[in-house]
Amino acid sequence: DAKTTQPPSMDCAEGRAANLPCNHSTISGNEYVYWYRQIHSQGPQYIIHGLKNNETNEMASLIITEDRKSSTLILPHATLRDTAVYYCIVRANFGNEKLTFGTGTRLTIIP
Amino acid sequence: DGGITQSPKYLFRKEGQNVTLSCEQNLNHDAMYWYRQDPGQGLRLIYYSQIVNDFQKGDIAEGYSVSREKKESFPLTVTSAQKNPTAFYLCASSILTRTGGNTEAFFGQGTRLTVV
Numbered sequence: 328d329a330k331t332t333q334p335p336s337m338d339c340a341e342g343r344a345a346n347l348p349c350n351h352s353t354i355s356g357n358e359y360v361y362w363y364r365q366i367h368s369q370g371p372q373y374i375i376h377g378l379k380n381n382e383t384n385e386m387a388s389l390i391i392t393e394d395r396k397s398s399t400l401i402l403p404h405a406t407l408r409d410t411a412v413y414y415c416i417v418r419a420n421f422g423n424e425k426l427t428f429g430t431g432t433r434l435t436i437i438p
Numbered sequence: 439d440g441g442i443t444q445s446p447k448y449l450f451r452k453e454g455q456n457v458t459l460s461c462e463q464n465l466n467h468d469a470m471y472w473y474r475q476d477p478g479q480g481l482r483l484i485y486y487s488q489i490v491n492d493f494q495k496g497d498i499a500e501g502y503s504v505s506r507e508k509k510e511s512f513p514l515t516v517t518s519a520q521k522n523p524t525a526f527y528l529c530a531s532s533i534l535t536r537t538g539g540n541t542e543a544f545f546g547q548g549t550r551l552t553v554v
Contacts, residue, residue, distance in 0.1 A: 361542065370528050370545030371481070414480070420541055425496060426471055426530070430480035 331415045336433040345402040347432050349415030352396040357419045360391060362400045364411040365431070371414060374400065378420075410436045441465065444529050444546035451523075451553050459514045459549045461529035468534040470512035471543065474498060475526040484527075487512055488534060516551065523553045 332350040339345040351360065359378050363371040375382055375389045377398070382389045388401040402409050414431040418424065442463040451457045461470065469488050473481040483496030487506040501520025506512055512531075516523045527550075530543040 363543075368526070368548070368550075370530070370547050371543075372545070373542040376540065376542065412480075418541065420535070425483055425486050425494070426469075426532070426543055427483055427497070428473070428481040 331417060331429050333413075333415055333429065333432045335430065336435070338435050338437055339402075339405045340437050341407060342404055345405040345409065345434060345436070347400040347402075347413050347415075347434060348397065349400070350397045351415070351417050354395050354417050355419075358417045359420045360389065360395075360398045361416050361418055362387070362389065363414045363416070363428075364409075365414065366408075366411045371428075374413075405434075405436045407436050407438065410434060442529060442531050442544050442546045444527075444549050446549060447547065449549055449551045451551070453553055454518045456518060457516050457523075457551065457553075459516070459527055459529075459551070461512045461514065461546060463510055463512075463531045463544070465531055465533075465544060466509070467531035467544070468509070469532045470506070471530040471532075472496075472502075472504065472512065472514045473528040473530065475528060475548075481528060484514065523551060526550050 359376050361376040362374040365371040375387050377389045391398045412431040412433050414428050445460045471486040472484040475481050482498050484502050485504045487493035493504050493506050503515045526548050528548045529546045532541050532543040
């Protein structure tokens with residue numbers, strides 16, 4: 328499995344954009360970048376995923392660099408409810424391999 | 439509603455007893471996973487299964503056992519051999535696909551096991 332590196336913690340002011348970086352320098356050509364978040368004492372929740380193009384949905388945007396070695400998850404207008412641990416993982420999109428999470432980034436939204 | 443259900447939410451056991459955590463999904467997913475999470479830590483993979491009657495060890499399988507007799511069920515047994523069983527346990531499921539596509543994992547709400 329390709330590994331990911333994320334900063335352990337970040338703060339963001341409420342209403343501002345939260346930009347969460349992830350390095351995945353050993354990602355292979357068939358691996359997608361997935362983002363999940365875990366609010367305290369709950370199961371992780373899927374946010375978004377992408378291969379090489381930038382992606383946007385109702386929750387967030389995902390920007391993947393052209394060389395695919397890093398990506399950024401953007402929460403455009405952070406709210407207090409976005410305080411959570413955010414996990415970036417890479418995974419071949421057939422689902423037939425173990426799904427491994429790192430330690431993630433603890434994002435705290437400041438009022 | 440479709441989803442993945444873990445029960446119970448809280449579980450207390452005496453040291454030395456085996457305990458089984460339930461995980462059921464009605465999403466028709468082939469793959470299922472068990473994770474352990476300790477306070478302030480990330481998720482660590484215990485076991486995973488891609489098909490009925492087959493499963494593989496994850497990164498921390500020692501002291502745990504699983505079965506996959508039915509597609510919708512993947513129970514985890516925490517045995518007395520697990521030295522530090524007190525933790526938050528999460529179950530997840532996802533599809534398998536031959537052609538690619540979104541294979542997002544769906545998680546249960548977890549079982550918090552306390553061994554005294």
